[in-house]
Amino acid sequence: MPSRFTWVLTTSITIAFLIFGANATAQGDGGKVDDATVARFVDAYSDVKKIQSDYTRQMKSITDADKTRELQQEAEKKMQDAVTRNNMSLDEYRKIAQRVTRDAEFRERVQAELESK
Numbered sequence: 001m002p003s004r005f006t007w008v009l010t011t012s013i014t015i016a017f018l019i020f021g022a023n024a025t026a027q028g029d030g031g032k033v034d035d036a037t038v039a040r041f042v043d044a045y046s047d048v049k050k051i052q053s054d055y056t057r058q059m060k061s062i063t064d065a066d067k068t069r070e071l072q073q074e075a076e077k078k079m080q081d082a083v084t085r086n087n088m089s090l091d092e093y094r095k096i097a098q099r100v101t102r103d104a105e106f107r108e109r110v111q112a113e114l115e116s117k
Helices: 004-020 035-060 065-085 090-102 104-116
Strands: none
Touching: 035 065, 035 090, 035 104, 065 090, 090 104
């Protein structure tokens, strides 16, 4: 059974797919990912998770559908900016996130990097 940390990581990454678009396929992402790329991914993931948490909290108290949609769009833009600010393309972020959900060994590597920060 996956640990709570694994569940949170994969759930958060799944939500990121929904935000950044889930239409990217995992073609060509099974190769070696260097440590610098993993570190950039972890930094981007941490920033995205914080933005996601902040906006989720804000949206809980809103009942107006238009305002909710507006906040969702604002959050999406900020999360995309967080990824690119960490020197990653959205496509690269998606591919690594997909690999995290599929590859247990790679997921452990990403978890170790997350825990070291």
